Amino acid sequence: QEQLVESGGGLVQPGDSLRLSCVASGRTFSSYSMGWFRQAPEKEREFVASITWSDMKSYADSVKGRFTISRDTAKNTVYLQMNKLKPEDTAVYYCAADPGGLGGGDASVYDLWGQGTQVTVAS
Numbered sequence: 001q002e003q004l005v006e007s008g009g010g011l012v013q014p015g016d017s018l019r020l021s022c023v024a025s026g027r028t029f030s031s032y033s034m035g036w037f038r039q040a041p042e043k044e045r046e047f048v049a050s051i052t053w054s055d056m057k058s059y060a061d062s063v064k065g066r067f068t069i070s071r072d073t074a075k076n077t078v079y080l081q082m083n084k085l086k087p088e089d090t091a092v093y094y095c096a097a098d099p100g101g102l103g104g105g106d107a108s109v110y111d112l113w114g115q116g117t118q119v120t121v122a123s
Contacts, residue, residue, distance in 0.1 A: 001025070001026050002025070002026030002027050002112055003024075003025055003026055003112075003114070004022050004023070004024050004095045004096070004097060004112055004113065004114035005022065005023050005025075005114055005115070006020060006021065006022045006093065006094065006095045006114045006115065006116060006117040007020070007021050007022075007023075007117060008020040008021050008117060009093060009117030009118045009119045009120075010118075010119070010120070011120045011122065012085055012119075012120070012121055013121070013122070013123050014085060014086055014087060014121055014122075014123055015084055015085065016085050016121070017081070017082060017083045017084075017085065018082045018085065018119060019079055019080070019081050019082070020036070020079065020080040020082065020093055020095075020117060020119075021077055021078075021079055022034070022036075022077065022078045022079075022080075022095030022114055023075070023076060023077050024076040024077070024078070024097060025076065027097075027112075029073075029076050029097060030053060030073045031053045031099075031101060032053060032097045032098055032099055032101060033050055033051065033052045033053065033097075033098040033100070033101050033102060033103030033104075034050065034051055034069075034071060034078040034095065034096070034097055034098070034103070035047065035048075035049065035050035035051075035095070035096045035097075035098060035103055035104075035105075035110055036048040036049045036050070036069060036078075036080045036093060036094070036095060036096075037093070037094045037096060037107060038089075038091035038092065038093045038094065038119075039091055039092050039094070039116075040088075040090060040091040040092075043091075045094070045107065046060065047060050047104075047105030047107070048060055048063055048067065048080070048093070049063065049067055049068075049069040049080060050069065050098075050103035050104055050105070051069045051070065051071050051078065051103065052101055052102070052103045053073075053101055055071075056103070057069055058103060058104055058105070060105070062088075063082075063089075066082065066083050066084045066085075067080060067081065067082050067083070068080070068081040068083075069081075078095060080093070082119070085119075085121045086121060087121045087122060087123075088121075089119060089121050090119060090120050090121050090122070091118075091119060092116040092117065092118050092119075093116060093117050093118075093119055094113055094114055094115075094116045095113070095114040096110035096112065096113045096114070097110060097111065097112040097113075098110045098111070099111055
């Protein structure tokens with residue numbers, strides 16, 4: 001069964017760090033681009049970061065310099081290291097897989113999504 005499973009979310013204080021993980025199974029994901037999106041309550045889903053099979057990375061302006069996306073192809077896992085977290089980073093974070101390999105912020109190119117992991121930043 002093809003699936004993406006996120007983990008690592010939680011409740012943290014402003015300025016803290018978290019690392020999200022997304023484990024992929026059921027396909028060979030080495031040629032895919034992988035992305036992270038997030039959705040806050042009553043807001044549209046938004047792009048956070050993506051990484052191609054060749055390690056090209058893209059970030060939303062709101063997270064540049066604070067978040068880092070990486071992948072371990074051997075483990076079929078993609079990570080999102082989140083530093084200097086802010087209350088506005090509070091959202092459900094979703095991992096997604098793009099078989100076309102382009103990645104980026106267009107959600108329509110991603111054909112497999114995880115169930116999401118909650119990140120809450122509050123003092």
